[in-house]
Amino acid sequence: MAELLLELLSEEIPARMQARAADDLKRLVGEGLKAAGIAFTDARAFATPRRLALAVEGLPTARADVSEERRGPRVGAPEQAVQGFLKGAGLASLDQAEKRDTGKGEFWFAVLKKQGGPTADALPGIIDKAMNALPWPKSMKWGSGTMTWVRPLQSIVALFDGKVLAGEIAPGGAMAPIRFGDTTRGHRFLSKGEIRVTGFTDYAAKLRAAYVILDPAERKKIVLAGAEKLCAEAQVALKADDGLLDEVAGLVEWPVPMLGTIDGQFMDVPPEVLIVSMKNHQRYFATTRSDDMLAGRFVVVANTVARDGGMAIVDGNERVLRARLSDAKFFWDHDRKLRLAEHLPALKDVVFHAKLGTQADRIGRIAGLALEIAEYVPGAERAQVEEAALLCKADLVTGMVGEFPELQGIMGRYYALSEELPVPVADAIGDHYAPAGPHDRCPSAPVSIAVALADKLDALISFWSIGEKPTGSRDPFALRRAALGVIRLVVENRIRLPLKQFVKTDELMAFFAERLKVQMREKGVRHDVVDAVFALGGEDDLVRLLARVEALQSFLGTDAGMNLLTAYGRAANIVRAEEKKDKALAARIAGAPEAALLEQSEEKAVASALHDVERTLGPALKAEDFAGAMKAFAGLRAPIDSFFEKVTVNVADKPDLRLNRLRLLNQIRATMDAVADFSRIEG
């Protein structure tokens, strides 16, 4: 058994692309090996800012010749089938195939011979193919070459069983080929010259000695442990940020966390501003004090061990941060010279969408909607809803949001508080973009709910009105997220909002239904249960709709529920089978059975049980007591079981009796379908 070691050294790879590229390399080489019939036991891929590395273990050093037979279409089959067979088998024409009589006729057969031989002979081709297929999100040419890679490729280590594979990658043009070799380079600044390696263990160890930690997971651990140690010494706590940690681990080969100090003059700027500025511009981690407030220290992760222990690096980073925060403080002070309302005129010049007018137009629509919605939100004071709606976009034209768009809303809230607007208004301005996804916080204050709903409904209604609907993977205006936001706001706050009053087109209603189904499926609700309730149609009160789904799901979780479902299935099957034979039957068996025609006691019992159910069902549905409605069904099960045991439905000689019995079965179906379309439930 042997090992393959592959390293692709390049100029600096963007952090956000590294993990995916390493996975892709592993997958593509793995697929290549599989296609060539070469087994392996394990493959691990790694990425640093300058390299992708792959170690594949447990490969055979040679493969035997393999021949594989593939049966094709019958001799004389249509051309299309023949072509499909040839293409699948990789043959040029039928001359390369054989005719064989299988006893069931003459068929074409392809005999595919896979050349065996040393594994080392097959590997260069597999590597070349994998590199060609590797899907970088963005790639480029360099020099005079024609090949593309994420950044210029510098060298390739390709070792199999400790020996260099014979192969090369040609960048094209006048550029020298990059030959497979056994040498790489260490850290850009801390290591000099080439490093010769013999295998993966040797490679990883020599890289470490040359100041490169190959494994991103280990780099993350080093960053985290180092940062936490520094924080502990300074009596602050590291503010965890997994996204930032991933990115930082992709920016360094040799992580060295260092602690810097934020100039005290900036500590009265809102903490979100400091955090965003440090994170987005500088990739610094924020820290907190014991009372959870932002602390005046930050963690920067350097990529080097400096001669002076990092003093110059910390000093430089503190200087940059000072300049950055001076900008932020300038915006904070400057923006507050105007009240939020005074920023509004500028929104008349900000185009929201060419066909939907300016942000000022949009605010008008949001304010109108928010007031209508407020009728359905208990405790939402109209004056506050209106003020919050009118001001919710004002921060878009402030300097701070211009610089840090992700602070939209958050800054509006701070500016509202600083001009002493009512807290519910300020909070609604801050919250109105939420929830931004399935895991984001969902506003629960009445004014916030009304404005947040208006913001999203306006986006949905407006974009729908100009035909900008999400399609497949394209959703440039994040309308799926907006619909999910509406759903979460309504459902989590139990707002009894008649959606149809706002969403006037059926198509948009259907979009909501689709989103709701997706959301419920993700929450683990059975999709057939969801379908059964949705099939009723006409429901635009999401709270009621979900109550029905929940009641049905829990009813189906009981024995009574499952048994009744079986009974329903039998009843529905018989009716359906008969309806199929006689198109006119459906009309004739609608409505209640005739009491006079109920002969056997089992029939009468079912009829009377149905009657009882209907008596309880009506009021229960009206009171939205869906659990109660389900419970009423439980009484049906025993009579129906006895009915099927003792009663013949299709009595041949008594057509009236037969019709009446079908009517009875049909009524079971109709009664139950008033709560949900049970025919969609899978047993």
Place this chain on the structure above:
Amino acid sequence: MTDPSARVKPTCFQELILTLQEYWASQGCLILQPFDMEMGAGTFHPATTLRALGPKPWYAAYVQPSRRPSDGRYGENPMRLQHYYQFQAILKPSPTDILERYLGSLEAIGIDTSLHDIRFVEDDWESPTLGAWGLGWEVWCDGSEISQFTYFQQVGGIEVDLVSGEITYGLERLAMYLFDKKTIYELPFNRTDSEVPLTYGDVFLQNEREQSTYNFEVADTDMLFRHFADAEKECRRLVESELPLPAYEQCIKASHCFNLLDARGVISVTERQSYILRVRDLAKACCEAWLVTQKAAA
């Protein structure tokens, strides 16, 4: 050839320029002079925009005064200017050791990589007005952006034959970092021990004040709209006449008129896009015409 590392580290703005020129000259670059027209960035210099196209190799470096009227702050912002300097090096085709050469320039200007933290942070470059894009990095030194590095992929909407590596140093920002100054205006322009020591502010503060006033308040917008239209028309005519170089100058002129009009706030958001597209169309036409002459000569 002088060994750049033997040179005394620069201590003032002009020595920074001299050092970079000397360094890139030692790397085989032509040292060109600034182009004598107003432009937003060194990339607009024909030595980059046009030379990046076509099959001929080209190594050049130069300082380019860059004008961004909207960035004016009347001399009141310590870090923003409407007129500043870029130092630009373009190496076409990009040599395989171009990053090492770039790092050599950092050593030359006095950045000791055993003391400082140098990073290459993803930064894709795009110039909507030039119809150009490339991939590369911002180069950080201790968290401060000190250069931009781009491998050109397309210019004037045309895919390049040979990829240029373009290195741009924002000289004022770099100097602030090197000489530890909090404002641009305190930068020593020449040596502080010179006979007549002057700061950047001594040379340019009044200019920033006056030009900001001109850009934001005084510029005659009717005239600028006319100049834009004239330049656009002339550019088209010159392209027709197969004179790509004069045509491109008219494109540069149109671009600067647009920047001034933009600073004057007389171009609405929707119009803005259409002006950018008009300039891009000119740039594209010039680049295409230039390419014809290059391929013919090759």
